[in-house]
Amino acid sequence: MDVSRRFFLAASAGLAAGASVAKIPDVQAASKTVLRVKTRQIEVEGKAVTRYGIEQNDGTFGLFLNDGEPFNVQLVNELNVDTLVHWHGMEEPWRQDGVPYLSAPPIKSGGSMEYQFAALPTGTRWMHSHFGLQEQNLLAAPLIIRDKAEQAEDAQEVVLFLEDFAWRSPEEIFAELRKPKPAMSMSKSSSDTGKSDGPDLNDVDFDAYLANDRTLDDPEIIAVEKGGRIRLRVINASASSEFTVDLGAVQGSLVAVDGNPVQPVSAQRFPLAIAQRADIMLTMPADGSAVPVLALGEGRKLQSGIILRPKGAAVAMISAKTETEGPRVELEQEALLRAVTPLKKRQVQQIIPVDLTGFMSSYIWNMPIHGQAGMPAVVEESQRVELVLTNKTSMSHPMHLHGHSFQVVEINGTRFNGAMRDTIMVPPRMTVTVALETKNPGLWAFHCHNLYHLAAGMFSTMAYREIPDSN
Template sequence: MTNHISRRGFLAVTAAMAAATTLPVQILAQSSALRLTAGTRTIDVDGRAATVFGLLNERGGHGLILEPGQRFEVALRNDLDVDTIIHWHGQIPPNDQDGVPHMPMPVLAPGETRHYDFDPLAGTHWMHSHIPVQEMQLLAAPLIVRRPEDVAADRQDVVMFLHDFSFKSPEEVLAEIASGEGHGGMDHGSMGHGGMDHGAAQPMAGMNHSGMGGMAMDLNDFDFDAYLTNDRTLSDPEVVRVERGGRVKLRIINASAATTYWIDTGIEGRLVAVDGHPVEPVGGKRFGLSMGQRLDIDLDLPAEYRAFPVFALREGEKERTGLILAPAGATISRLAAIGEEAAPPFDINLAQEGALRALDPLPSRDASKSRAVLLDGSMSPYVWTIDGRTWDDHLPIVARSGERVEMTFRNRSMMGHPMHLHGHSFQVVAIGNRRFTGAVRDTVHVPPMTSLTIALDAGEAANWMLHCHHMPHLSFGMMTEFQVQA
């Protein structure tokens, strides 16, 4: 006798099978507060054991999934032997729960537990230490808040949590980057190995590039030992069991310290959300994301007994990571961690960003404050600034609670900067002088020599961090405050 299983039944079974090793769903009725522990764990990186940090839920899995209507009610315990603090990236909690050291709350001492309770924003988000060297040690995890329409859509969720990884300590990595040794001997004018010859580049958005001459754009400033998807390399990738002809939502989170990726789905997909916020669907097979950003991509799998690899391609290089979607009976082929061709630079003309349109844009109103935010820095000396100042010498950007603010990021450096604002969602409203109703985000990629404008409504009266999410850039100065006054 043949037993038939419905799609909903199939998804329930596969979710249960995955719960032990991936992201167990926490049911609202179980208890009042979820437990989350910052601790150590061991992962296998190409056959070599590595001790890293992690955020473990009460079932021993990595990260949290909240169901529609569930509050973010969490007890966070620090089981590390060092102080830590966790930022809920993409969420808008009260300022004293935002998770920045001493702004205003102190770090968590070893053995200490702290409680959090707020109404979360739905979508694909994540959580990580706001101490850069700890984030580089993988003290980060997915934070998924499902919408009612996610449940109704009857679509299988697949999380891709991307990391760059080094067996060296974060302190060694930062020292090598600062000394110029991190991308050993690279020719910054050589396309495909960390740099781009601007003599062959297309004109970029919103800036006059006539004075760039032969200057090279620096895509990467460190060669990591491995690039991970859900803690695994392509030597032993995660194989996600899917229904033949099934429907999948890829929730992709770039938790890397210093790496931008192109996502190559192999089959036609639809980009339906960025940074947790829905956008008008954009079709394609390749979409990019910088550090701190997230993409939701819907896939309708062909009704074929074959595997469907999904790759994350390192910008400007041949390295790649990824996972495999495979129905029962599909042949799983070995995948090389080095591709045949280097991936191109990510969105240097802001074509992807310019194509996005928010499904739920900010209410239309005129800005009462407009402010240019200048992004500068160099590889030697390795210093990165906002408005010409590092964090130690920063001047806050000031606004009043409730007012509409526009910030124009002007990147005058030769590296891209994923700019992240705490405590707010903002909307991209201009590239150069071209106005449009762009995506709602919390992290926006500003390529070299570009100009991009965001709009936001200033929220709770408090000091909120504004910084580059490239961890070496942040570590060497690229952070300031958005100071909201009552």
């Protein structure tokens, strides 16, 4: 998506035929941005399909702001079911966080809700439903807040929004995952006591991967300048898939993760766990050739992507199927990252152990805190807290804390001043420690961002001892 045109897709294809929605109130407040949660039609492998989406009145997919502009939004539910949207990576007041029944009740069909807070932190964020399994039905969109340096840089901004797609409904997928497995599969059980033959890379066999709502049989081709500089904002908005972003022969420079600036790291491939984001600077070839930007599915012979094309450049057909499986997403590159603005040095007031546990055989997942299932991580305001995340299973878990940014400070016993993030992947049988400042009182969701792990129990909260009564 070339957001210099302020469009993501020609989403004005709009509501699916026959959709039944309640009457929607007109919103006249000029100072507000209206975001409408609605059904829409996209095309996957040549077939039309109805899914959800979040659009502005003019069809713009998601929300794009500049530093200093307020987050002033009216969210209107045009679906025929309840919904609520979470502003992922923002440090909003907790009652505006968008987690049903925790921060606010869901929005009824035909209803709306208003949000107003400082649009911070700046950077590549995103938005998605936190209601049931709606995220798998593509109820997600970009949320970009450009800082002043990004507004001034001589670079074209391109958003690559990655999602996984299945013809089956999310409910069918989840029901299949919850079915008891045969005894012979117990050797691949993910448990806090049992051993595994090796990491389980995927829960779900998806039918396609989408890049800006399209597959590689009909990819989005974005017009760019020969030799021009690009800020590529990649968002892994998938429900249950990790990717490696592949620039082919082009060298890129990773300059931000989860919207937060890092000391540049040069590479041609960049791992991206579920819910993570990567800002990659690259320069188009001087010879005017096109550059495919591919997303390789972890452990799958399946990919998606977009094409960056200067005027007149030839574009070769690229298959969505690959001969080899996509690379395992691990933490080697994570260990190289250093925050541009790390946390200030300070004594740690509280260390909170969080075990990531579960059984693949019965598909039950948990995250006991202080060894107690169902226990929140209880903190006090103005503390330096470290969360010690220990994965005792054979699957990776991308762990997300709402309302806060944290710094990665330790991987498997090795301390370092790593990146600032809001989502960190914890690979099988590994321990990752993150540090944060408790400066945003509330009752915050804390969970695995694999949608099906969350739904099967890997969800908790971080609770301040004193929680504000209102916004």
